[in-house]
Amino acid sequence: MRIYDAVIIGAGITGCAVARYLSRYQGNFLVLEREEDVCCGTSKANSAIIHAGHDAKHGSLMAKYNVEGSEMYPDLAEELDFPFRQNGSLVLAFSKEDLPRLKALYENGVKNGVKGLEIIDAKRTRELELNASDQAVCALYAPTGGIVCPFEATIALAENACANGVEFRFNTEVTGFRKLEAGWEVLTAAGKAIETKAVVNAAGVYADIFHNLVSEKKIHITPRRGDYCLLDKTTGDFVSHTIFQLPGKEGKGVLVTPTVHGNTLVGPTAIDIEDKEGTNTTAAGLDQLLQKAGAAVKNIPIREVITSFAGLRAHEDGHEFIIGEPDDAPRFFDCAGIESPGLTSAPAIGLDVADRIARTLDLPEDPSFVGKRKGFLNPNKLSIKERNDLIKKEPSYGLVICRCETITEGQIIDAIRRPIGAKSLDGVKRRVRAGMGRCQGGFCSPKVMEILSRELGVPMEEITKSGGKSQVIVGRAKDRI
Amino acid sequence: METYNVVIIGGGPAGLAAAVSAYDAGEHSILVLERDTQLGGILNQCIHNGFGLHTFQEELTGPEYAQRFIDRLIERKIEYRLNTMVLDITREKVVTACSRADGVTRIQAKAIVLAMGCRERSRGSLNIPGFRPAGVFSAGTAQRLVNMEGYLPGRRVVILGSGDIGLIMARRMTLEGAKVLVCAEIMPYSGGLKRNIVQCLDDFGIPLKLSHTVVDIEGKDRVTGVTIARVDSHMKPIPGTEEHYDCDTLLLSVGLLPENELSRGMGVELSPVHKGPVVNESLMTNIPGVFAAGNVLHVHDLVDYVSEEAETAGRQAAAYAAGSLTDETGREIPIETGGGPRYTVPETLDPARIGDQLTIRFRVGSVMKDRRVNVYLDGDRVLSRPRRVMAPGEMEEVLLTRKMLDGHPDLKSIAIKVEEG
Numbered sequence: 001m002r003i004y005d006a007v008i009i010g011a012g013i014t015g016c017a018v019a020r021y022l023s024r025y026q027g028n029f030l031v032l033e034r035e036e037d038v039c040c041g042t043s044k045a046n047s048a049i050i051h052a053g054h055d056a057k058h059g060s061l062m063a064k065y066n067v068e069g070s071e072m073y074p075d076l077a078e079e080l081d082f083p084f085r086q087n088g089s090l091v092l093a094f095s096k097e098d099l100p101r102l103k104a105l106y107e108n109g110v111k112n113g114v115k116g117l118e119i120i121d122a123k124r125t126r127e128l129e130l131n132a133s134d135q136a137v138c139a140l141y142a143p144t145g146g147i148v149c150p151f152e153a154t155i156a157l158a159e160n161a162c163a164n165g166v167e168f169r170f171n172t173e174v175t176g177f178r179k180l181e182a183g184w185e186v187l188t189a190a191g192k193a194i195e196t197k198a199v200v201n202a203a204g205v206y207a208d209i210f211h212n213l214v215s216e217k218k219i220h221i222t223p224r225r226g227d228y229c230l231l232d233k234t235t236g237d238f239v240s241h242t243i244f245q246l247p248g249k250e251g252k253g254v255l256v257t258p259t260v261h262g263n264t265l266v267g268p269t270a271i272d273i274e275d276k277e278g279t280n281t282t283a284a285g286l287d288q289l290l291q292k293a294g295a296a297v298k299n300i301p302i303r304e305v306i307t308s309f310a311g312l313r314a315h316e317d318g319h320e321f322i323i324g325e326p327d328d329a330p331r332f333f334d335c336a337g338i339e340s341p342g343l344t345s346a347p348a349i350g351l352d353v354a355d356r357i358a359r360t361l362d363l364p365e366d367p368s369f370v371g372k373r374k375g376f377l378n379p380n381k382l383s384i385k386e387r388n389d390l391i392k393k394e395p396s397y398g399l400v401i402c403r404c405e406t407i408t409e410g411q412i413i414d415a416i417r418r419p420i421g422a423k424s425l426d427g428v429k430r431r432v433r434a435g436m437g438r439c440q441g442g443f444c445s446p447k448v449m450e451i452l453s454r455e456l457g458v459p460m461e462e463i464t465k466s467g468g469k470s471q472v473i474v475g476r477a478k479d480r481i
Numbered sequence: 482m483e484t485y486n487v488v489i490i491g492g493g494p495a496g497l498a499a500a501v502s503a504y505d506a507g508e509h510s511i512l513v514l515e516r517d518t519q520l521g522g523i524l525n526q527c528i529h530n531g532f533g534l535h536t537f538q539e540e541l542t543g544p545e546y547a548q549r550f551i552d553r554l555i556e557r558k559i560e561y562r563l564n565t566m567v568l569d570i571t572r573e574k575v576v577t578a579c580s581r582a583d584g585v586t587r588i589q590a591k592a593i594v595l596a597m598g599c600r601e602r603s604r605g606s607l608n609i610p611g612f613r614p615a616g617v618f619s620a621g622t623a624q625r626l627v628n629m630e631g632y633l634p635g636r637r638v639v640i641l642g643s644g645d646i647g648l649i650m651a652r653r654m655t656l657e658g659a660k661v662l663v664c665a666e667i668m669p670y671s672g673g674l675k676r677n678i679v680q681c682l683d684d685f686g687i688p689l690k691l692s693h694t695v696v697d698i699e700g701k702d703r704v705t706g707v708t709i710a711r712v713d714s715h716m717k718p719i720p721g722t723e724e725h726y727d728c729d730t731l732l733l734s735v736g737l738l739p740e741n742e743l744s745r746g747m748g749v750e751l752s753p754v755h756k757g758p759v760v761n762e763s764l765m766t767n768i769p770g771v772f773a774a775g776n777v778l779h780v781h782d783l784v785d786y787v788s789e790e791a792e793t794a795g796r797q798a799a800a801y802a803a804g805s806l807t808d809e810t811g812r813e814i815p816i817e818t819g820g821g822p823r824y825t826v827p828e829t830l831d832p833a834r835i836g837d838q839l840t841i842r843f844r845v846g847s848v849m850k851d852r853r854v855n856v857y858l859d860g861d862r863v864l865s866r867p868r869r870v871m872a873p874g875e876m877e878e879v880l881l882t883r884k885m886l887d888g889h890p891d892l893k894s895i896a897i898k899v900e901e902g
Contacts, residue, residue, distance in 0.1 A: 229608070234745070277701055280612040283718070307605030309613060384577075388584040398581040400516065400566035404742075440603035442619045446626055460632060465615035469702040472615050473632040474729065477657045 004028045004196035006357050007186050009174050009210060011035075012043040013150065013343055014335045015202035016157035017350025023164035024354070024371075025363040030194065031158075031166060032186070034173040036467025037427045038420060039154035041204045042342070044430065045228070045279065045311025048150050048265060049242050049257055051341040052089060052142035054109025054117060061321040063112045065345035065352070070114075072347040073146060080156035081375030082149055083260040089145030089242040090129060092136040092296055098246050099138065105246070106140055116143040129241055131297045145242050149260050150343055151430035152375065155420070157350070160373040162419045164366070171467065174203075177214055183331055184214075198331040198357050205276045205314045207322075207336035215326035219336060223276050223312040226268025227285040232304040232438050236262035238297075245296045254292040256300065261433065266293045266300065268311065281310045306438050313339035323349060324356065333357060376414055376432050380406055401451070402444040404437025412448060416455045423456065425449065426466040445472070485560075486510035486802035487795070488576050488590035490567050490743065493522020495775025496596035497550035498788040499795030503594075504557045508799035512588065513554070513561035514578055520554070520561060521547030522598055523621070524784065526628045529649055531676070535785035546784060570747045572768060592770045592798040595744055595758065596791060599737040599776040601646070607735055609641075611698030614705075620646040620734040624653065633657055635730025639707045640664040641695045643671040643678070644874075645782065647734020652681035654732075661685070662726050665693040665709045667716055670848045672736070672874040674782055694718060698731060707731050737780045744773070754824040755779035755844075761813055762830035762839055763797040763806060764790065772798045779826050779842070782876050786842070790826075806834075814895055821845060821854075821899025822877070830895065832886045839881045845871045845899060854879060857896040858889045871899065 005027035008015045015031055016038055022029050035041070050073050056062035077084030093102040102119060109117045118141045125132050125139040132139070162168060178185035183197040201210045208221040231238070242257035257265050269285045269292075286308055293300055316322060316337025325333055333353050338345070357363070379387050379397050390410075391398035397410030415422040415431035422428040425435060425448055434448050435441030441448075449463045449472060464470040487503045489496045492515030500513050519525060524532070527543030534540060537549065554561065565580040574590045601619040616635055618626075623634045624646060636659050640647050643666040651661045664682055669692050671678055682689050690709065696718045697708040711722035739757040741749070750759045750767040757778040758766040765772050774794035775787040800806035813829040822843035830839060849871045856864035856879055863885040871877060879897060886892065 230605070280698075281608075281610045283610045283696060286608050286610060305606055305608055306603065308608050308610075384585045384587075387579075391579075391581065391584040395581040398579055398584055399564060400568075400579060403516065403566065406566070406568065438603075439600045439619075440605050442601050442603055442622050445622060446630060450630075460630070464702075466702075470615040471703065473626060473634050474636055475633050477627050477631050477633045479633065479658065 001195065002028060004030045004194065005361055005363060006030075006198040006200060007032060007194055007196040008200040008202055010202035010204055011038040011158060011168065012041050012202060012204055013039070013154040013157065013346040014338050014349055015200065016154050016161060017346040018200050018202060018335065018353050019161035019166045020157040021350045021354030022357060023161045023166050024366055024369045025358045026366045027361070027363045029166045030196070031161070031168045032172045032174055032188065033168065033170050036170050036423055036464070038158040038168070039151050039430060040466070042311055042313060042338070043150055043154045045309050046150060046226070046343055047255060047257065047267060047340070048148055048259055048343070049089070049255070050084070050146035050148055051344045052109065052117070052145040053112050053114045053341070054105050054140065054142060055247060056112065056341060058108050058111040061323055062341060062345070065321060065348040066341040067113050068348035069341070069345040070144060070146070073148065073344070076347055077148070079371050080153075080160055080373045082152040082156040084146060084148045084153070085260055086144060086146040087241055087258060088141065088143045089244060090125065090132070091140040091244040091246055092125070092132060093138050093246045094133070094135045094295070095137060101246055102138065102140055109140070109142070114142060114144065117141070129239060129243065131239055131299060132243065133296055133298055147242065147257060147260050148343070155431060156373050156375065158420050159418060160371070163373065164369050168420055174210065179214070197361055198333060200333045200335060200353060200357070202335040204338065205312050207314060207334065207338070208316070211322070211326070211334055211336055214329040214332050216328055217326055219322060220317045221337060222272050222315045222317070223274070223278060224315040224339065225271040225273050225278060225285070225310050225312055227281045227289050227308065227310045228265060228267030229286065229289060229302070229305045229308045231264040231266070231301060232306050233262045235264040235301050235304050238264045238301060243296050254289060254296070256293055256297050266290070272315070276312070279310045279312060281308050285310070307440055315339050321345070321349070323353065331360065376411060378411070379408055401447050402434035402437065404439050405433045407432055407434040409451060412451050413455060416452060422452070424452070424464045424466050424470070425472065428452065482575070482587050482589050484589045485512040486591045487512075487594065487798045488588055489513045489594045489596055490570070490576070491515065491522065491596035491598060491777070492520040492561055492563070493596065493598050493775065494524055494547065494550065494784050494787045495598065495777070495791040496522070496594065497547070497554055498791035499594040499596055499774055499798065500559050501550060501553045501557065502792035502795035503799040504559055506796045506799035508802055511559050513559065514565045514567055514576070515561060515563050516566045518563055520551050520563070526621070526625045527649070528628045529653070532784050535783065536788055550788070567743060570743050572748050574770060591802040592772065594791070594794050594798050595749070595766075595771065595773040595777050596775050597740045597743060597777045599739045599780055601733070602736040602738055604733055609695050609698060612700055614698070614700040614703050616700065616704035616730045617698065618730065618732055620644070620650045620732045623732050624650055627653055627657055633659065635659060635728075637662060637728040638730040638732060639695070639709070639726050639728050640732045640734060642666060642734035642736070643673050643689060644734040644736060645673040645677050647732060648673045648677040648681040650732055650734070651687050652685060655685050655687070659730075661687050662728060663688050663690055663709070665690045665695065667692065667694040667712055670872055670874070674874065695731065696723065704729050704731055737776065739777045739780065741777060744777070747771070752824060752828070755826065760827045762827050762834055764794040764827065765797060765801070770801050779824070782874070786876065789840070814892060816841065817894065817896040818843070819896055819898040822897055825897060832892050835881070835883065835886060837883050840878050841881060841897060842876055842878045843897065844873055844876055846873060848872045849899060851901070852899050853902055855898050855900050856881065857898065858885060858892055859894055861889070863888070
């Protein structure tokens with residue numbers, strides 16, 4: 001039986017980042033994921049922003065990884081070819097009394113090493129952001145704040161890890177661990193134990209459960225639900241920066257931001273719950289969200305909502321990332337409590353944890369490592385001539401399947417055929433955005449199902465929305481009569 | 482660049498009728514662009530009957546109705562391209578389209594008829610709370626899956642919205658072996674045709690719960706249940722009125738939206754009320770030579786009226802291409818509504834351009850009983866028609882005749898009002 005050098009639990013952005021940076025070393029690495037795809041938990045439902053790094057308390061791990069991660073994104077986005085843009089962010093203050101707190105935030109940011117921070121007056125705020133609330137008296141401007149596609153960032157890290165030899169096993173739930181002399185045996189629901197020299201616990205809201213199985217120093221993670229509303233692309237220029245309100249007791253509060261794809265995103269709420277699967281939105285949550293968002297920007301075109309969703313942040317009681325080996329569990333590397341700024345921090349955490357594992361196991365660098373990855377081809381970004389050359393070579397790029405986002409059959413086939421390919425409607429949607437638009441898959445989902453069925457060689461009845469038992473149809477018409 | 486005199490965007494009922502009437506008006510340089518694999522549009526999945534009562538005095542199924550127009554198109558050898566998605570239209574009427582066969586092509590048109598139809602509102606646009614499992618379909622998607630692909634979307638079904646597609650699907654799902662538990666409607670009245678409520682719900686014993694909406698969707702993989710509740714007069718759910726249904730499917734029939742992304746992109750002015758282009762008596766938009774008809778203009782109840790409207794648009798597009806309909810709008814008089822009709826199509830008219838008659842269509846905003854539809858020309862009542870019941874779900878029309886207009890040679894104002902008495 002193969003002995004792995006490292007087994008990573010969880011194929012969210014943190015797990016995939018660790019995998020990608022580990023793949024720079026020689027060794028056998030395996031990612032285990034309970035769901036059918038990468039990016040199925042917190043990584044798929046968040047604010048999709050790259051924090052500049054002024055929020056996290058100076059001296060904390062959050063601050064360190066946030067600033068490092070934020071600095072890594074521009075190059076990483078280019079190397080792995082995923083959508084990212086530094087659009088800058090604004091933290092609005094609404095009264096003179098707020099000024100000291102805004103100033104403190106500025107100073108904290110400077111201490112954290114955030115570049116280009118500036119406190120700007122009301123006039124400049126409105127010059128930068130026409131729709132900023134009239135109540136805003138000044139703002140903290142962070143030009144390095146950014147926006148990213150969290151789906152493709154995660155998928156890109158995973159694909160690049162895979163291209164460099166990391167194995168991925170989906171639909172595989174980890175149930176426990178057995179300590180070995182120099183490493184661990186990872187137990188799975190499928191019954192097969194996997195032997196490894198090191199474990200990475202990147203299990204999101206479940207990271208406390210795994211940590212507590214191996215360590216006496218207990219941690220506790222609360223799923224903190226955040227509801228979001230996504231607005232139609234017709235609102236794409238409603239705001240150009242990411243607009244925060246001055247953080248209060250309840251966290252960073254509701255933000256309004258453009259997305260890299262040209263939508264407007266409003267969210268999140270912060271509601272502590274028990275259920276680690278409780279990604280349901282509630283009427284109260286959505287009401288609260290829209291009410292709070294209205295404080296920062298005026299005239300939110302809320303009638304243009306195309307979907308609402310909720311994500312769970314893995315909030316650790318101490319509000320701090322827990323990174324590395326517990327004293328009593330060597331070679332068990334935690335990446336726990338990864339809540340905001342987790343998406344921003346992921347590359348920095350991935351790099352750090354990978355390097356620590358390599359040092360611990362004395363892994364040599366892999367000279368054949370290729371850091372570059374090619375993103376999904378978007379014909380909409382080509383010139384007419386380039387597009388016609390492409391269609392001549394590969395006619396499926398001429399057939400539009402998703403009207404709202406203008407996604408062609410060729411893109412969907414690409415999403416399915418890649419090494420870590422889409423297996424479900426949501427998998428296709430996260431990779432190439434078919435079904436992500438204003439009709440939310442109303443027109444294209446039957447067609448995408450057909451393409452999935454054909455490409456994967458499975459009957460239509462087995463095509464799922466998001467793996468597991470989420471089959472879209474229940475059978476043939478009249479099969480019950 | 483290719484050139485055609487009349488380019489029609491969409492090969493559904495509106496596009497087909499527009500093409501045929503443009504041809505019959507003498508215009509033979511016509512191109513129909515259709516994104517789907519066949520002509521006929523959404524009619525292809527409407528396999529129930531009831532189409533064509535006005536046009537053909539027969540009850541046809543959707544595909545049969547479409548075929549009559551497809552046959553006319555083919556008889557006339559009108560050009561069409563399938564699997565061709567229009568990506569962009571400029572103000573100068575250059576159409577950019579994309580297909581497997583031809584790649585990206587650009588076509589210069591003299592006149593354009595917008596006939597892209599409409600789409601269904603989705604769950605997201607209603608902000609229905611709950612989980613996001615498989616098993617939530619818009620009624621039209623379910624209809625396509627059942628009628629065209631031969632699949633059953635679910636076995637125990639709750640329907641939200643009593644629009645016509647929802648009602649039709651209540652019957653269809655029942656006939657296919659599913660159990661439809663309830664049809665909930667947030668408004669105090671149905672948005673569908675009366676005949677559909679009788680034939681699709683009542684005949685199958687499916688309860689219609691007015692002033693009810695879905696307040697929760699359960700199920701992490703597939704829908705396992707749906708909770709509905711009664712709403713108050715502000716359409717807010719009333720606590721304590723919740724009813725839970727075990728089901729695996731939620732169908733949404735919560736409204737149709739004209740699909741005007743292309744129109745918006747080229748600068749066509751859109752109505753905030755009916756969400757389609759603002760048009761004059763020739764069904765011409767604010768861009769000279771660009772016409773609109775069918776569900777892209779405003780959502781219709783009956784395809785017969787779509788065809789009728791599109792025939793006008795096609796004829797006018799041909800006239801424009803031939804130079805007999807000039808750009809100058811002359812005297813465009815806005816049609817006032819005085820609160821009764823929510824909107825009218827057309828929005829304005831030029832009396833000089835009206836032939837024997839002009840059909841003006843509108844919808845009311847709420848259920849109204851024992852009213853009269855009155856038409857005033859410069860304050861003179863020229864038409865008064867009693868209406869026992871009017872509802873937002875049923876489109877209304879009035880016919881303005883040449884004779885009425887001739888009686889008011891210096892016409893300055895037109896009003897269509899819904900009044901008591």
